[in-house]
Amino acid sequence: VTNSYYISWRKTDHLVKAWITRTLSEEVLDHAVGTETSQNLWTILTKDFSQTSEAREFEMHSKMKYHLKIDTMSIAEYLNGYKLIFDQLHAYLRSKQGLLYPHQPRPCV
Template sequence: MAATESFSSAPLSISQIVTLKLTESNYLLWKTQFESFLSPQLLLGYVTSAITRPEATRSVTGTAGVTEEPNPEFTKWIRNDQLVMAWIFGSLSEPALRMVYGMQSAQEVWTALAKKFNRVSTTRKFELQNRLRACIKIGRTMEQYLSELKQIFDQLDSIGFPMTDLEKIHGLLSGLGKKYESVSTVIEHSMDSVPGPCYEDVVFKVTAFDDKLKTYSSASAVTPHLASS
């Protein structure tokens, strides 16, 4: 596909759409933002190689026969490609920029970043999933437990692997322990209903149950004291 469209100015500022500087922890989000910026301007093909580089010259038949002259499509392609590459460079963190230093085209830079950071994102995903499986409440307050779960969920979301409400609920219930078995059983049964429970509702229920446990514990501690008075 030739670069037949002339590009003059972007209808949107790149800073309005691409709000992230690419790092090892946010590649998929950065990629989504960048694609959403390029696509409506018909420039996405410069990074995906769908818009191929035209020949530098073209053959023209005239009175003197066939001659070669500069190809205006080539000039347009070079201008657009270098502009897209400059945009990419402007959205990279310093370590990412060092990695693509010296590359000559937007597609070359895009491919190099994908090879590097896609692998990092997948590895990070497995690390966070393992951390979630190992996360338990025992020895911590409910607030501390829920805070760590939220950190894991947010980090998975930031690298492009968001969890559904049911997945979050399953992760929360898995680490509660035997003391919360009664409320966990009720919530697990509700997960088969349509629509299923939302994560915020489950957080409210387990927090309320935890408050009751604290009340019972406090009452048990006070009763012997009152009996001896």
């Protein structure tokens, strides 16, 4: 493509996608595979980690309980798996409380 605006946009989009990807844990990186644009990646991550439903909350709590019972994992596997579940639960609870964006003002208590 010879359109200079498109080429500039693609370079910027690749930088944004790389920035997002660098913030992901190894377990979550699978979600980034095959995404073409930063918007595509962001949409997939938002869909997978910001679902707000009681079923999603129950699923994550069940994963935590099951994960605690598995005794065939190494310590690193155990901690990485637990961190992934915790990150998903944290994202869910933040979105449920309307705090999806970290710079949103919080009420004083």
